[in-house]
Amino acid sequence: MGEVIVITSGKGGVGKTTTSANLGAALAAQGRSVVLVDADIGLRNLDVVMGLENRIVYDLVDVVEGYARVRQALIRDKRFENLCLLPAAQTKDKTAVSPDQMRALCHELREEFDFVLVDSPAGIEQGFRNAIAGAEQALVVATPEVSSVRDADRIIGLLEAERMPPPRLIINRMRASMVRRGDMMDISDIIDILAIELIGVVPEDEAIVVSTNRGEPAALLPSSRAGAAYRDIARRLRGESVPIAASAAQEGSLFGRLRRLLGAR
Amino acid sequence: MMELINRLLGRQPSPGSKDVARERLRLVLVQDRASIAPSLWGALKEDLLAVIRRYLEVDEDAVDVQLEREGEAMALVANIPVRRFRRAAGDNPE
Numbered sequence: 127m128g129e130v131i132v133i134t135s136g137k138g139g140v141g142k143t144t145t146s147a148n149l150g151a152a153l154a155a156q157g158r159s160v161v162l163v164d165a166d167i168g169l170r171n172l173d174v175v176m177g178l179e180n181r182i183v184y185d186l187v188d189v190v191e192g193y194a195r196v197r198q199a200l201i202r203d204k205r206f207e208n209l210c211l212l213p214a215a216q217t218k219d220k221t222a223v224s225p226d227q228m229r230a231l232c233h234e235l236r237e238e239f240d241f242v243l244v245d246s247p248a249g250i251e252q253g254f255r256n257a258i259a260g261a262e263q264a265l266v267v268a269t270p271e272v273s274s275v276r277d278a279d280r281i282i283g284l285l286e287a288e289r290m291p292p293p294r295l296i297i298n299r300m301r302a303s304m305v306r307r308g309d310m311m312d313i314s315d316i317i318d319i320l321a322i323e324l325i326g327v328v329p330e331d332e333a334i335v336v337s338t339n340r341g342e343p344a345a346l347l348p349s350s351r352a353g354a355a356y357r358d359i360a361r362r363l364r365g366e367s368v369p370i371a372a373s374a375a376q377e378g379s380l381f382g383r384l385r386r387l388l389g390a391r
Numbered sequence: 392m393m394e395l396i397n398r399l400l401g402r403q404p405s406p407g408s409k410d411v412a413r414e415r416l417r418l419v420l421v422q423d424r425a426s427i428a429p430s431l432w433g434a435l436k437e438d439l440l441a442v443i444r445r446y447l448e449v450d451e452d453a454v455d456v457q458l459e460r461e462g463e464a465m466a467l468v469a470n471i472p473v474r475r476f477r478r479a480a481g482d483n484p485e
Binding site: 304305311312319 | 407
């Protein structure tokens with residue numbers, strides 16, 4: 127019996143879809159069977175991020191409405207045969223699915239996969255309610271900005287009200303040089319404010335843009351720092367204890383490396 | 392440019408905007424959390440009154456409790472009209 131995990135954030139544009147794609151790819155590369163469910167109905171995107179947009183025949187709404195069976199709608203990944211995508215419908219809207227239908231769907235998927243990752247739409251309305259309905263755990267993605275952290279706090283409150291276990295936090299797009307300058311909130315600032323468990327910190331990385339352009343998740347690129355962070359989060363999801371490098375906020379900049387080289391502090 | 396030189400020399404950078412961000416967030420979240428949890432708010436009011444009732448007779452219908460922002464801090468401001476003092480703590484109203 128697999129785990130159903132919803133990836134959510136409240137605010138749009140903080141990296142939910144990128145996170146879903148990368149965690150899915152990383153878990154699959156680590157040998158787990160994974161299905162990615164795009165719950166952002168009407169604004170589907172997980173398919174393009176995964177590079178699977180040309181293979182879609184049926185979608186999530188076709189499945190809940192009974193036009194297609196789950197097995198027919200699942201798209202197998204090009205790289206891993208233990209990774210599948212259930213795409214969102216593009217022509218319907220969020221009201222095309224109910225929380226009960228999502229619950230039933232997730233229940234069916236978890237019979238077959240180790241991990242069911244649900245990519246939630248932005249917002250706190252029905253699309254969000256649908257996305258969390260079938261999930262037993264949640265990951266909240268936030269960037270180190272006031273608007274994103276504020277929305278994350280709201281989402282954490284809503285998940286609590288739904289009696290979900292406390293979600294875990296992914297801090298995305300951390301910029302080491304700005305943290306060092308004192309112009310970006312650091313890990314401990316954000317954890318202090320949100321008071322939830324941290325499961326990973328993903329640095330800002332141009333490789334994400336490039337890999338999204340190509341439809342190849344950065345988690346599969348050995349050289350990508352964001353990809354490495356996603357691989358670590360995947361291992362933590364599997365229950366491994368992987369330390370979150372304190373250096374996550376320190377490494378990377380030219381100055382940082384220069385200073386270390388010179389032995390300055 | 393000065394900043395660059397400072398950083399090259401490894402000097403402490405001047406305080407950046409993150410402290411402002413953290414402070415603003417802290418205050419706005421107090422307000423957010425208070426406004427989205429009306430049931431919690433009602434419970435707080437009830438508990439407050441339960442304590443005050445032991446010492447004072449107050450006009451419970453006119454009680455007004457709210458969060459107010461006072462510069463850098465949030466304050467819990469309660470306006471509780473007092474009718475009279477009890478003779479001893481815990482006295483019954485009659």
